[in-house]
Amino acid sequence: MPAPARSSARSSAAKGGSADWRTVVPAPLVLVQGTEGLLAERAVARVLAVAREGDEELGLVGDPELERVDLEAATYDAGMLAVATSPSLFDEAKVVVVRGAEACSDAFVTDMTAYAAAPDPATTVVVVHGGGQRGKRMLDAIRASGAPVVACDPIKKDADRAAFVSSEFRSLRRKVDAAAVRSLVEGLGNDLRELAAACSQLASDTTGTITTAVVDRYYGGRVEATGFRVADAAAAGDAGEAVALLRHALATGADPVPLVAALAMKLRALAKVAAMRGGGLGAKELGLAPWQVDRARKELTRWTPDGLAAAITAVAQADADVKGGGRDPVFAVERAVLTVARAASR
Incomplete structure (x- = not known):
């Protein structure tokens, strides 16, 4: 040099x-x-x-x-x-x-x-x-x-993982819409190396803007059966869809512990956004991405304070059960999913 x-x-x-x-x-x-x-x-x-x-x-x-x-x-x-x-x-x-x-x-x-x-x-x-x-x-x-x-610390927040995915596509000179980024993060977000590999594959195998349809075509089976999708369906009050996704996830090797963790994460986001009403706090102060706040606001229209409290209690019990406190972890997580879905429908 x-x-x-x-x-x-x-x-x-x-x-x-x-x-x-x-x-x-x-x-x-x-x-x-x-x-x-x-x-x-x-x-x-x-x-x-x-x-x-x-x-x-x-x-x-x-x-x-x-x-x-x-x-x-x-x-x-x-x-x-x-x-x-x-x-x-x-x-x-x-x-x-x-x-x-x-x-x-x-x-x-x-x-x-x-x-x-x-x-x-x-x-x-x-x-x-x-x-x-x-x-x-x-x-x-x-x-x-x-x-x-x-x-080089682990990236733990969904908002930071979404930023990582967006930066990956920028470096690959590919356009990606926000919904596609969310789908990748929700489906593959626990493993940064896997996220990077997915971005690389989508960039090399497709043309045009990368959309949710493109992500679903390549990773739909993985994405739709994750704990995040189970939690989304339960929080929306759709018990049938939530249980179907849960059983598919379990059948394909998912562990009950992270599935319960996804439920807990979903409910924490709902509780944070519910508590911020009128408080002037933004997404950054809550540790959430703007899209997570917007989504939680829409989902909260079907929730009551009592329903949210009951769901949080049920998931806390399931967390203890799947970590050794109960005899059947699969039953514990399914019971928690049904409780959350029913609480959302009150």
Whole structure:
């Protein structure tokens, strides 16, 4: 990599602190930390891509001949980092990726702590740490060096997963309507890697705007039998549809625990929106997406406060039963679904 580009890349990241996996750039040290493996992979790929291809918007010029060195922290022996970061014969640019730092050896903690005090400005070392306290002294030293830290924590909120799906389609240069995003999140939203794979498949196998009809064509069997669809039908007071979806979900291998969790999540959203009436709180303050608030408002037209309380109590009992408190988890979740549907019809 030409010297000006390498200098520019380092100066862009020199402030350290929090960095986003989508925009992180090479620096002498980069810490990628968190349990969401897909985001960690994306962060490493982004650093390598900028180092090799540059970034026109940031004025960075890449080096296609960049050397990449991979190390495993769990099997690391003393001195390996010094060898990996030492100048090559022709002084080529180098990126060293160290994976599995959450299970690193004591030798790696010692060597990386020392290296963080004076990292080589001509080399990028990316440390990938899957979370936990292992190597805390080393992590503190990396942060103290001013290295950018990329947080790769699980995406738990539906609104954030929807934003992730939308950004995936933008990066794939495909248009998708909001309803299709909702269908994907509701059907596949617990697994970020699966969501990303679905976006990639839809983008490569279809043309035009991606709609709910397209999503249903590819993932309908999966989407319609999820706990979210069961919960939606129950909250709408449609006992027959809710039970049919529930039995299909169970028949295809769904576990009662997440099915009850989906019911609980649905009722919490209804309770939050019911409580916000006249309170001036918005979707962000409630931890919900705008479409979830709009949907809850429509569904609440068939609910009374007493009905909502009865449904919440029934789901709380089902939660205890499916986690070992009852003899028949399948019966417990079906009873809860029927109770919610009947409470919605009051």
